[in-house]
Amino acid sequence: MRALTPAEVLFDGETPPALLPVCDHYAGSEKLMLKSLALQAELGPVFDVTLDCEDGAAVGHEAEHAELVASLIGGEHDRFGRVGIRIHDFAHPHWRDDVRLVLRAAKRAPAYVTLPKIRSVADAAEMCAFIEATRREFGIEKPVPTQLLIETHGALADVFRLASLPTVEALSFGLMDFVSAHGGAIPDAGMRSPGQFDHPLVRRAKLEIAAACHAYGRVPSHNVTTEIRDMSVVAADAARARDEFGYTRMWxxxxxxxxxxxxxxAPRDEAIANAAAILLQAQAAQWGPTRHGDTLHDRASYRYYWSVLRRARATGRPLPPDAATLFGPVSKEMP
Structure with missing residues (x-):
């Protein structure tokens, strides 16, 4: 008899929480898009590439830019199917054209569509419904996931309802626009570290977004770090987002x-080894309570350690050879 996997027994028939590559990399110009896709081909599908139809498009040339984006999705540079798009916001006259142009012309559907500057649940729901109707019109078999940018007061006030929308897979925090929306009440230090983690209003926003995502099995995606020279700043920001605020993805x-x-x-080697040992012991015990060292474990802790191994796989970290049985004969755990 085949050993049952964690995904089969630990979630009571429900789908495990969403798992996406931990980095969402944005590119707006053709040069940067191609450079980003080349990097993805080199590193593997451990990060997503978002082709930007919003900030990347020159005014008056939105259609040409959307056509460029469409030409890259599913083409020779898109090796893993992990290329998404960001369209214009609900108030912009071109957002519907972005959707139609890309879904019609791309060789395959984008991995996701990011919706910026969400102001209300009604706006987000209308955009999601339009994407769903368009993909059906063009014969795209599966729904196209959406990712929402939370950067307005209205979006933050309704963040739990936004997270509950059926096609939503992730919520991203738009730090710069959020701080600017306060009209100077939050100092500009709130747009960079350490202020972005310390100002109470910014902290509240980050925590509300993460909490809403985890309540509905969505992925919380942390805002960018504007530092592009000192990578220790980026690493420190990512660590704080991960450890203090519960984010599992970052721009x-x-x-x-x-x-x-x-x-x-990515989980550390010792965390991966520990998680594998605990879960293999649990699998041998048919997922009943076990003791590992001096600590007792049951299904609640098994679910935690399963998330460690899933994140390890998603970030390209090596797993102990015997841990393969935990993923089953044909695994669908990799994004």
């Missing part, structure tokens, strides 16, 4: 940031 705006963010969110 990148420079190629040098990508490996730093991936490394920061």
């Amino acid at each position: 990148s705006i420079h190629p040098a940031q990508v490996p730093v963010i991936v490394a920061a969110f």
Whole structure:
């Protein structure tokens, strides 16, 4: 009889929480898009590439830019199917055209569509519904996931309802716009470290977003670090986002940031080995309570250690050879 895997027994028939690559790298120009895709081909699908139809498009040339983005999705440079797009916001007249142009012209659907400057649940729901209707119109088999940018007062006030929308897979914090929306009440130090982690209003926003995501099995994605020279700043920001605020993903705006963010969110070797040992012992005990060293474990702690191994796989970390049985004969755990 085949040993049952954690995914089969630890979630009472429910889908395990969403798992996405831990870094979301943004690129707006053709040069930077191609450079980002080349880096992804080199490092593997440990990070996503988001092709930006919003800030990347020159005014009056939105259609041409969307067509460029579409030409790169599913093409020779998109090796892993982990390329998403950001479209214009709900108030912009071109957001529907972004969706139609990309879904019609791309060789395959984008991995996700990011919706910026969400102001209300109604706006987000309408955008999600339009994406769903468009993919059906063009014969795309599966729903296209959406990721919402939380950067307005309205979005933060409704963040739990936004996280509950059916096609949403992640919420991202838009730090710069959020601070600016306070009209100077938050000093500009709140847009960089350490202020972004210490100002009470910014802390509250980060925590609300993370809590909403974890309540609905979505992925909380942390904002960018604007430092592009000193990678120790990026690493420290990623560590604080991970350890203090519960984020499992982070934006990148420079190629040098990508490996730093991936490394920061990857479990350490000792944590991986410990998690594998505990879960293999639990699997041998048919997932009943066990004792590892001087600590008792049951399904609650098994779920935690399973998340460690899932994150290890998603970040390209090696697993102990005998841990393969925990993922089953045909694993769908990798994003």
